[in-house]
Each structure stands twice: as structure tokens, then as C-alpha cells.
Amino acid sequence: MSGINLRHNPRTSRWMNILFHTFNNAFLLLAMLITLYPVLNTVAISFNDGTDALRGGISIWPRVFSLESYRGVLADEFVFSAFQVSVARTLLQTALNLLLTSMLAYALSRREYVLRKFITTVFVLTMYVNAGLIPNYLLISRTLGLSRSFWVYIVPTMISCFNMIVIRTYILNLPDALVESARIDGAGELRVFWQIIAPLCLPVMATVSLFVAVGAWNSWFDTHLYNAGRPSLHTLQYLLKMKLATTQASSNMAMQTTTALAARAPTTPVTIRAAITVISALPIMLVYPFLQKYFVVGLSIGSVKG
Amino acid sequence: MQRKLLSLLLILAMMLPLGLALAEPAPLTVTVFAGDPFDQPTSDNKIYKLIEEEFGIKFEFEFLAGDLDETLGIKIAGQDYADIMSGSNSAEMLIDAGTYIDLLDYINETDTPNLWAHFEPYMNRITVDGGLYVMPSFGRIYNDAIVNYQNGPAFWIQKKVLAWDNYPTITTPEQYFDLLLRYKEAHPTTEDGLPTSGFEILTDGWRNFCLLNPVQHLMGHPNDGGVFVHWDDNYRVDVFHNKDYSKPYYQKLNEVFQKGLIDQDTFVQNFDQYIAKLSSGRVLGMFDQYWNFQNATDALIARQMYGETYIGLPLVYSEDITDHYIDQPVINVNRGFGISVNCKEPKRIVDMFEALLDDRWQTIFHWGIEGEDYYVENGRYLRTAEQKANAENPVWVNANKARALFFYSPKKEGTMDNGNSWDPALQPELYFDMMSEYDKEFLTSYGMKTPAEFFTPAPPNEPYYPVWQIDLQPYPDMRDINTQMGDIQARDLPRLIMAAPGEFDGMWETFAKTMSDAGQAEYEVFLQGIILEMNERLR
């Protein structure tokens, strides 16, 4: 910190601070406006009458208020069980992934570990090689026999390389002294990890759980591949994805036919799409503040140290 | 604390699937794969319950949420076939992979008279190398096909524009665009103050048929499938978009673009924006297929803007050409259910389809239960307002119609022996019931009763017709050419329409050349060969 010992005229500095804050707040306000608009717009459309919404032009308040889209989506008798499956998979996947990924990250953060470079490279390369859908499908479905089971949501997603790197980077940034002192006390690696490193990593753990949880909550593709034939294992996102596809598919299906039988779109996609977005994002939204406090407000390392 | 929470979660998650996995025993559960998205029917669905009572058969449906080709590829690689499967628009992949059993082992005149009578007249067309792998689900017409309105392609125009010009007869693009220009000049804005949009061309994704398809119709041909077939010249095939006879149409579009009738944004708007524009009532005309923009019509009717709804006109290049926009229904080759090699009891399933094809079941599928879903008056099948509303309510449909099963099953269309329409949506009484007073008066001004009367009734189809049913699966080179030509058309035709006045001819030459460099001639000769072979076989 060589530069900061330069003294400034306190008055100029105060002036600069005010200018900075004004600019900062104005900028953040603008950022909020342009990111809030699409969200409010989607909410407004979701509460609008479907046929009316077709002509567009709704901004942040419904023009003709209606709950039909929500009724249409929530009337499905499988929504509740799908919600349960989604919650279960999200919780379990997040917990397991966090545990295994952070343990691995700790091991690979230790500079003296002889397998460090090898294992890190093997993991990092997974982000850049992709076997394609069919071999992956055959492994999970045929070799491991995980199709048509809940475990297909958990087993293939237990470790994430990107998150491992994120946690590892965070650990490497922690003051070395903390780890060293623990080790001098004679603690084993597991204990150092669990009692010293893990608590210090709460902000990054919160971040990573958010990444994993959002990914788990939003995924529908594994249901589509492995559990499409088992309605009792459908996840909420899959159900909603199907609903969305249904409202959009009717005209596609009309192309297959020469008569009017299938042509009729059962509902109007615009409002259904918006309602589905709101329904699927809401649960994560509600959980968010509990994770957010760890990385936004932060955690004073000094206090842990003391 | 953390550990306790984790173990609790583990236990919770392990219990869930256990509780859900308890299946109740059933005489026969048939797994079904459908290559389109559907909502799962409710577990107490009225019609599926009837089927279970009568046949002891329950269905376990798998619908499609993702990409069809990708999904079928995976099913094939894993040999994960449901008992009965519909490959939808890519069924040829399944046939090619040997997914299906030959149904002719079970379908014959004595064992399955209904199915035999249903398919026998089309057997040459629907079999592949002598085997029947998929039972076509649409296009098998009994008695007469009912046509009240054009559900397919046309040049559409707002009814109020024709009314403003005193109900003229519009036959050619010249007349059509001239009227649009005059109307737009007289009405630069709508009553709501929105700027009038003269002519829209939807180009979003696969819906760009609005840009690509008009010329074949202007030449007096039906929608064959991206090509123009010279019926009078040994079935020579043209990918017609860069031929000399296409130039006048696109040049006309270029001309009216310069005059401000077409807005450049039309080439970059998505489907939602297109529907929004149509629904606002400010679009005077477009080329499209009715089902594609039907939602917009609903929105206009909801605001009682009847004059802004559209009427289809069968434009042709010149008055001596007979329009051929409406074609005879064609049997839906390879689209429907087949039985997979994994199925344990194919005989029982064929027998079920046989029984479902009798008139009682067909009426249940199409119309529902008498007294509940429709009523009969003087031999005519009718619906009360409530019954009509139900039929359009997706939540009700999920509980009271066997939508997915019926969509892919062999079905009767056209007219029943007692004169009613098989498809309730086509029953004339129900159609006229819904017609507005405005529409009735409008049609009267033209001396007509239905919008279909603008069109020449469909002549018989050529034996091969249509090209879009030809399976390109075994010819990867042709599929490459086809894909590439599609990309070139989607890219270059909008640019041509927007070209500066002096540049059109030069750009047209370049476009024509780019197309032929992509292998156009090879593709055309190839299709001609297939058509000649089909005609030989089917005539």
C-alpha cells in the first residue's frame, strides 16, 4: 500500500467524496431501472388477460387484470409433487455438491500436495471436453442404471469444477498464517478444513451454494432425458417447460395436420410464459436474502481472527 | 448443527422417491412416447377411465419437452423405446432405426376390419418396403371433407379495406398492392392513432414461409413443399425462389417497399411482435396461413374490431390462372403411432386401436359424451355455450378429453354417415353460430356464405402430392443442400426487397447464382426422380 500515505487536502477530499457518491448512486439507480424494467414487465404481463396481452404494449402495470394464467398453470394436479421433487433435489444436490467441492478445493489449495497439479488439470479440462449427449446418456442410463430414479438428479452433479476453482481461489487468498498456525497445533487436514477454513469461507460458500442451487432448481434437461416417463419424478421446471412448450406447439402441430382439429392454440403463450417465469423464480427469490447477506455484507476476517 | 441438517436432508430426499414409487397393479400398462409436448392428463381423466374400464389398459405417457431429433437420437442409441411411439415430424428416424414392428402382421381384413378399411385404399402410399410401421393419424376422410374457411395459406387483407373500396374483386398482386397503397395513403393512421402498416412479412425462424411460399400459389399451384412441380412437363421440379417467374413478385415487393408500404422492421421482428402488430389492428395485409395468426384474430374480435379481421384472397399472377390455395387433404404418412419392438403385447394394442376406430369411440373422442359434452337436436350434433367454452378450456380438456392419445391414433375425419361433421370445429352450425353479424354482412356483399367461397374448390391431388412428405432421411447430401438453400433464401430475399431501386437486378443475379452454386440443380433432379417413381407406384 505504497500510494496511500500521500496526504490530501481534507476539503478537496470531502468534495471528491460527495461527487463520487452522487455519481455512484446515480449510476446504481440507473442500473436498477434498466434491470428492474424487464422484471416488472414480466410480472405485469403475467397478471394480464391473455388475449389482450397479445397486442403488446404492456409496460409495468397490467392493462386488463386477470389471474387466468396462474390458474391455468397451477391447476395442474402434478404441480405440488413436482415442487416437492424440485425442493428435495435442490437441497440435496446443493448440500452434497458444496461439501465435496469445497473439500476438494481445500486439498487442491495446498501448495505442497504432490497430486495437486495433476488433479487440478484433470478437473479443469472437464470444462473443455465434452463427449456429446449420447455417450453421457448411455453411461448414466445404461451403465449406471440411473434412469427413472430420483438419484439421476444427484449422482451426476456432485462436484462442479468451476465452483471448485472459485473456492480454491478464495482459500488461496486467505492469510497463510491462519492455516499455518492451525497446523502447528497438530490438527489433521480434515480438522483444519472443517474448523478453520470452512468458517472463513462462508462468503464464497454462500456464493457457490447459490450457483448450485439456482442451477439445480432451474434444470429440466435431466428430467427430460431420464425421467420423462415417470410423472412422479418430474421437477417443477420440467413441468413448466412442458407447459410452455404445449402452448407454443399447437401451431407447430397444426402443420402436421390438414384439418382444424389441432390448430386451436389452447392458451396464449405470452401471459403463460410470464406466469411460468414468476412461479419458477419466486422460491429462489425467497431464499436469496439468506445467502445474500454472506457475500454482500461480507464477513469481517478480522473478527474471526480475533 | 450443519451435520444434523445434512443428514436430515439426506433422509428426506431418500424417502421422497420411495413414497412415490409405489405403483398399483394394473392389467396392462402401456408406455407411450409422444414426439410433441402435451400436458399430462389428469389421473381421473374421463376418457382414459372409460378406456381402462373397457380394455383394462392404462397409459403412461412420456411427452417431449426438448428437441425432437436430439431426443429420438438418444432413444435410439439406448434402445429405450416405449410400447407405442410417435416420432412426430422426425418419425423417419425411428423407422430407419428399426424401432417399429410391421403392423401388417396384425392388421388384415378378418382380424381388424376397421383398421383394414381405414388404411386399405392408401396402403401403397403408407407402407415402407411393404411394411406398415406407423398408422397415419390424419387425413383419412370419410364421405365429404367440410371446408367453411381457409385454414391454410392466402394473401390476407383487412375486411374494412375491401369495404372502403366498395367490395372489389381482387385477383392479382397488382390489384392487391394497389388497393393497400391507396388505403394507406388515405388512412396514414388507425382510429387509435397508430401508424398504419401496409404489408407484413413474417420471417421469424421456421415461420418464414410467409416470405418463401407465395410464388407457387401465384403460379396456380398448391403448397407442395418448397418446390414448384411442373405437372405438365414430366414433373420437372423447381426450387422456385430464384426462377424468373419469382422475380416479378419480389420486384413488386421491392417497389412497394420503396413506396413505404412495407416497413424494414418486418424482417427482424419475432412472432410475438408480429402477432402484437396484427392484434392492434394496424396491419392491412400479409401473406400467411390462417392458423399461424388465429390468435391475433381472437384478440381483434375480443375488442369487437371486426372490420380489422382478415379475409383470405387466392391471388394469382394473372386472371387466366386458376387458384389452387385449398388442396385436398392428404393422408399423413408416417405421422402417428407405431408399436415398438420393445412392446410385449402388440396384438392387444392393435385390437384396442381396432375397437377405438368404431363409430361409438370415434364420437367419444371427437365430441365427447352425449348430454355432457354435446347434445343432439333433429339428428344434428350441437353444443351449448358452456359446452363450447369447456372445449376451449385447457384445464377442462385435460380432465375430459383424451387429447394426446387421440392426436396420434387413427381417426375418422370428414362427415359421419348421419351427416354430422366428425370434427366439432368444422360442424357448420357451430361455425355459423360463432360468426359475427359484421362477417355475415361482409360475405353477403360478395354474395357468399362462407369465407371459403373466395377460393376455388380443391381439384384431385397428383398421386405423388405433396413433396413435403418425401423422406430425405436416407439422403444426407440432399438434406445439406436443402438446409443451405433455406438459409440463403432467408438471408437474401429480405435484402432484395429492401434493395435500393437501381440495385435490384444485380442483386437478383447474385442471389440466383448463390442458390445454384449450393447444388440447386442436383436437388431438383433428385426430387423429380423420386416424384416420377412415386407416381409410377401410386397411380
Next chain:
Amino acid sequence: MDRTRKLTGRPGRGFLRTLWDQRQLALMSVPMLLYVLLFSYAPLWGWITAFMSYKPAVPLFDNPWVGLRNFSWLFSRQEFLLAIRNTFAMSVINLVFNTVSAIGLAVLLNEVASRRYKRTVQTVTYLPHFLSWVIVVGLAQNAFATDGVVNQVLLSLGLIRQPLFFLGEGRYFWWLAGIIHMWKEAGWNSIIYLSSMSAIDPALYEAAEIDGAGRLRKIMHITLPGIKSTFVILLIMNIGMLVSGTNDGNFDIPYLMGQNLLIDWSQTIDIFVLKYGISQGQYGRATAAGIFKSLVSIFLLFSANRIARRLDEPTLL
């Protein structure tokens, strides 16, 4: 005996012996290694289908071998070469936009004194992450239309005389895609930097305060150095992705808004592969393109990592 000493692998010591000493670390990583070998590397047998005319219905080794024909087919197609260019260009733009916006937003948020305001802004800016691409691209198509809000603003500011045809001219496409991506993901992307800022020792700020350092000075000398290693590591990882592309930036956006007259600028490798590979049952081509992407990615990754090491920056590997 000094335990730390013992754990530090010294040259000359037997590898196995050191590993035995480090068995606790091995316990925490070798099972995961086996896991990833199974789930990420075992399926790579599929890569041999790039050298076949592969059909999923046929048992693997009954498929005819075609040598390098799938590769030569790809590189003989003008569209594929354009797709490589488009993927790369869009990736670079996305990388720059996303990194700058994420760091910028995180830094500015970090300067907000009120916790409540900070959390509110953070929550709001990350919300668009939960909208689907269909919705976001649809809104963008409204905003950038000839009569859309962007043109109106530019016109009223007198910056342009005629509305610009943003959506219909190729030269705008990559930038537009970048802006849309940034609009949706800036808040989400900033989370990772916010969390790495939380590791900065508050004592540093207090010390700077006492020294009378202004806001900008503190940002330059404390905040940014504090997140540098995160930045460098993410940068290395993303440089590896420049040609493989991401699902959203290099598929969703161009697929939703570029499949028309802009196709020469919008068609990316993944879109090309979908159209000419998977949709046509040409799995060999799809796999060949996948191998090409992987090889280029790995090359880029190691190059970036090497440069970082030369510059004495944190490295990924």
C-alpha cells in the same frame, strides 16, 4: 519433529512416501478424481464416432469408418468458417462486457455505505438472471426496433438523424448480443466479485482512511488488488472458452434473434452443428466439431495460463 516440515514435499523424497504423508489430502481429493474420470472422461469413447459415419441404431463398431471426412467436410464449408469467426468475436465481446460490468458493479456496490440500499441494488440487478432468454431477447427486439426506445433516445439527443436499423445490419449484431447478455447477467456475474471482496481485510480500509485516502484511491489500491486473483483465474478460464462458446451467449441469443438476414454474422458453431449435424442425424459431424472446439480450448487455456505465469500472476493450473 516439525510437522509442517514433514508435510512439505522435498525434492529427493520418494513420491509414494510423500503421498502417504499427505494421505488426508489424498482422501479429500482422490475419490473425486475417480468420480470425474467416470463421469467426464469415460464417455469420451464417443469421440471415435467423429471418424465414423455413425448411426445410433447400429452397434458402435459396425459403423463404417470414414477417416477424417467429417473434419474435412466441416472445414470445406464456408458457413462453418464464418461460424468460427462469429463464435470467437461474440465470445470476446461478451468476455470484455461481462467482466467490466461485473467488476464495475461490484466495486460500486462495495462503495455504498447503507447496507439496505446495497442489498436492494444487488437484488434488483441480479433479478433478470431469472428471466428466460426468450423474454429478454423479445424485450431487446422491442427496444432496438426502428421505432424502439433506443432509437427514440438517440434521436431526441440529436446523436442521429435517422433511426438506425440495429436489428437488420450485420455490423451491429455482435455488439447488440453483447449488450443484451450484459443486461441480463451483469448482476449475477458480479456476485462472484462481491464475495471475493468480502475477504478483504477491513483493517486495510481503516488504515487508508486514517491516511486520508479518497474513494478512488481506495478502490485502486485496496479493492481491485483484493479481487485480482479472482479476476485472473476467471479470465484464464474464459479465454479457454472463446471458441467453444457458452450456451447462452453463443446459442440462445443468436438463435433467437439472428436466424434471418443476419445469418452470416449470427450463426455460431453450436447453431451450425445443430442444423447440419444433430438435426440431420449426422452425429459424426457434431462430434468432429466438438473435438475441434475442445482442442482449441485446451490450447487457449494452456497459453493463457502460461502467460499468466510469465507475468507472475496467479495461475489456474
